Amino acid sequence: MAAPTPHNEAQRLAELVDFAVLDTLPDPSLDAIVALASSIMDVPIALVSLVDAERQWFKARVGLDACETDRESAFCAHAILDDEPLIIPNALEDARFANNPLVLGAPNIRAYFGFPLIVGPDLRLGTLCAIDQKVRGITDQQIEQMKSLAKIVVSQLEITRSTRDALALAEANEALNREADHARVILETMSEGVLIKNRIGKIVEANASACQILGLSRDVMLGMMPNDPRWQRLRENGTPYLPHEIPAIEVLRSGIPVSNEVVGVPDADGGTKWLHLSASPLFEPFEETPSFVVSTFSDITHLKSQQEHLRDLSVKANAANAAKTQFLANMSHELRTPLNGVVGVASALANTPLDDRQKRMVELIRSSGKDLERQLSDILDLTKVEAGELQLEAVPIDVSLIIHEVIALMSGACAQKKLELAFDNKLPAQQLFLGDPVRLRQVITNLVSNAVKFTALGRVKVTASPRAMGPGLVIDVEDTGIGFDEAQSQKLFERFSQADNSITRRFGGTGLGLAITKSLTELMGGTIRAQSTPEVGSVFTLDLPLALDRAVLPSCVSEDPAEICRDIPKDLRVLLVEDQLLNQQVFGFMMEPFGAEFFTATNGAEGVEAFETATFDVIFMDMQMPIKDGLAATREIRALEAKTGAKPTPIIMLTANAGENHRRDALAAGADLHVAKPVTQVAIGDALRTALATYGKALRAQA
Template sequence: MAAPKPHNEAQRLAELVDFAVLDTLPDPSLDVIVALASSILDVPIALVSLVDAERQWFKARVGLDACETDRESAFCAHAILDDEPLIVPNALEDPRFATNPLVVGDPKIRAYFGFPLIVGPDLRLGTLCAIDQKPRSITPAQIQHMKALAKIVVSQLEITRSTRDALALAEANEALNREADHARVILETMSEGVLIKNRIGKVVEANPSACRILGLSRDELLGMMVNDQRWQRVREDGTPYVPYEMPAMQVLRSGIPISNEVVGIPAADGSTKWLHLSASPLFEPFDETPSFVVSTFSDITHLKAQQEHLRDLSLKANAANAAKTQFLANMSHELRTPLNGVVGVTSALANTPLDDRQRRMVELIRSSGKDLERQLSDILDLTKVEAGELQLEAVPTDVGMILQEVVSLMSGACTQKKLELAFENKLPAKQLYLADPVRLRQIVTNLVSNAVKFTNAGRIAVSALPRVTGPGVTIHVEDTGIGFDEAQSQRLFERFSQADSSITRRFGGTGLGLAISKSLTELMGGTITAKSTPDVGSIFTLDLPLPLDRAVLSAPTAEDLDEICRDIPKNLRVLLVEDQVLNQQVFGFMMEPFGAEFFTATNGDEGVEAFETATFDIIFMDMQMPVKDGLAATREIRAIEAQTGAKPTPIIMLTANAGENHRREALAAGADLHVAKPVTQVAIGDAMRMALTTYGKLAQARA
């Protein structure tokens, strides 16, 4: 039968672990003790047995080859339950051990005598035990001898533990001394200066670099206080530190490290030496405030001087650039006056009777004047961009129409060079964007004009489509021209530069067109990129994040209702937020051709609640309602979408307020479109189609 565990088993096992004796090498002194025990009791087997959680392990043994057994069959597991020895004269007659595998099998235990190894009150690690293979008893004198030997075993274990602890302490001290030596070597060889101050700000240690940087000997530094007159410190702005504001004192007060502080100290020649300084606290065990502060610093005087020099150079360069910009602006303005005379007189001359030769000469003057005017405009635009004076408009703009106009304008030049000119417009029909039409036309004209200029055979292709990542347009201008390599592309958009300097002579131009196009594009928040293969062609991509012009939509008279219905998928879920019951009914009739599921809410609160509890493809929102108006409801819906990360639902504002200020209020609240009452089925259908297209839901719904 297995022995019960002692009531303090956890404490007993912890003590056993602290002795660190399990699975260690034999101890000759203990081997002598078990041999003596075997002789005293005249038994073939004697052991020093230690009982851990799962086994008994023999630290010393005589007469037995095994070094351990499981705890369940161990006689010693019973012996450690009491301070008195466990005497078993005949194991076959003891119900605890009669069927024990160590009794019925090897080593065929018959008599067992276990003397506990007592290391403290009610704490027994194991036993000094003796085993015979025939039933027998022992005398009281033998019991006393074995108790004395058990105490000697415990003393030997204690001595071993004490010796081990002393050795460990010695090793720890040696390791600390080695680490201190290493730290001292590191401290002495560091290029950064290091000062250690105690809690009152007195220097208690300084490394050689600190002495070199500060210009003081170690003896001079040791014992110095923070208010010492020999090192009055100043900030970068020149104001002096008072002692309690110095970084080291701040760290000692707060216990919080300070990094990257720039501190000035007086140099021997009367100038200021600048230090880059950090300070860290050191705490003694159990202290809440630092006992020391370690300050590390490096001399950055030369870096400060370089910074000042670079700052002066930058100011001079900016002044020179500003002077150049002003000069170019003045020159372009001054040249426009005589140029205006040339163009005006040429125009007047062209309207007088001329022969063919004279007309060609006038046309040549007129063409040259136009080229000069365009180049002056480029220079003037450049100066405005550099001076930050170029202001962009944001007005409703038909991008597709502008592109069509540019393509039409360039068609004559393409015809002359026998180039094919193609235009593909994939922008939503009638969708307007808030943009600067003049500058947009200027950019696209530059791109298409360049494509025509550098293409001698093949085609020019212009295409426009909605941006993938948000509202706006992406425009591609592709040609089969001379192209350019990677090295040339690096300077393609630089001012007064072209891909190849020979191009200026071959094709003409100032080299400002693409530079100005890039500047204008960036002012619009967009990007312009180019990909090209020499002698194959180029693709310029203009990506502009233009806001949608959710302008007041009128009923498009040229649009056929049946065509709109075919474009809009059936079974859309549409919510109308409208307080007038009559308007709800009218709207319901008007929605019938579109085959949508129609839901209503009578005020803004109900509309928001409906949005939170159901999913809709489109929301029509009346602007003026009781309880909560359409503007407030729209703002709340957009806030919920932003908070939850939900995809935006198209919101179309329906209102009798058709003024520009009302449109701006609707768009500012988050509406996508602003449709003025009274509305028609065509206007409603066109608004739905435009909203679904804008959010990419039209193709999704069809799929």
């Protein structure tokens, strides 16, 4: 928005013409003033701006290449309307300037501080202004210092006008001396150190702050040269500057300002003091190289020390985190291997003739193994979430099928406690969603398991419904358990925390289940909330905005042997590449219902050799093995197939390396599926159906 015209514009313009300063050569005194103003305000741009009828013209400038702009967009055209400074901390929030081209484009003005150049009552020729490219304020001390400098600018302009006769020149010199004293006072009151050096780098002026920061007296510093042995500078990396590389000397050579340099200098104790330094050139009229350089600096030694300490702590923390991640990865593999034996044998044993007592014993083994697997997964998932390494899939999933699986898994525990376990499915029939089936199953299992754990009488009910607005679904897990109060609800989703310490003794658990559930829910873009009444029950509500999909995935919910082996040919030739004898035996037990011809190899090298000498319908490949691991063996098998033109053989990575990174590595090596241990016959059946279907092998229904 253009500024209104002063009521005495004609008189003001006549006074400006009388000064005879427009379009004149640079004035070193005014150049020094704008450099000092830039330092006082710590801004990149400072100007002496004169406003005529159609433009603003810059008599002196720092940080800006242009020498003029149009009056309509000039901030200074607003500043000359009043004797008080024009303070604009944020131009984007000021209706007068929010759409100004100098704000929306170069030089990208955000903060503007204009101090009118008052040459008489109600007469203002222009401004001494400071401009920043970031939003900021101004202190009272800076206001007073800038007002003094504006007066100095006016005095200098008066001096220039007065040089037309000798008497005026003498008076102007006296006034200049007075104002120079004022400038000296400003210089001495600055908290930043200021050094002025001449064209050969010799110090010709130093303020009190410079002496205090550098620990040298003014008498010692005046006359010091860049190569003085008491004055060796260091870069931030600790290497010394050569004399011609020193920032101030570089400015004298190039005429280009330097900002935000970190420079080290010796301190009195033999250590290093670190300075935050900027340097600006000063030019004489008609000179192409600077005559002086003004260096301003502050002591950041303490800040630098804190940064180095934080850097050391960060390095140690990263090392500790890497060690923790490696430990958990190793722990995962070592624990999952024996756990695979427990769960796998129990799964196979459950499908053999057993009396009621034996069935209960087997079910106890299976449920305990599942609990241990879930707790192990919670610990590992926590580490992945913290590291930002947990990646989600987006594949078609049948949510109702997943809930049925969870219900089937928890039915035994509910039967033991004589709890009713119900599922109210309000989702449209055959409706599939895009999401991560493993993580969704984990979230629902945690919620249902929690409900069963804390419910002694009554029921647990799971309800799945479409979202009221937008695609997705809402899952409610309701129980008639012990509940919790408002104070306890604040701790529900904290890691390693439970609502009440007594719960640890009464119910057990790691305190990670709900924390992981919340993290996974948020990764899926959803929310989770809980409502409860003590001794009445609780409701956990999961709101997931999952996209809809029409795809269909084969899966098996029932653990009945006939259902597990559905659509899988009886004459399959299956190769298991596994170095653990226990896992070979467990896998053999679990493969019995499938009626397949079963072969084993004890490492990746033997697996490749077996592949070259015989034909198999499916290969189950362990990942971590001696001599040659599963990834290398899989890559070699795929290379052999490509070389001979053979039809690919389905390869299922069956491994205790259960991380998302392991799954990606397995698929990248050429595996078709990644199945984490411990495994069940249901998982093997699903994997066989999916892998065989991938290569178009005819799946024949069981007789």
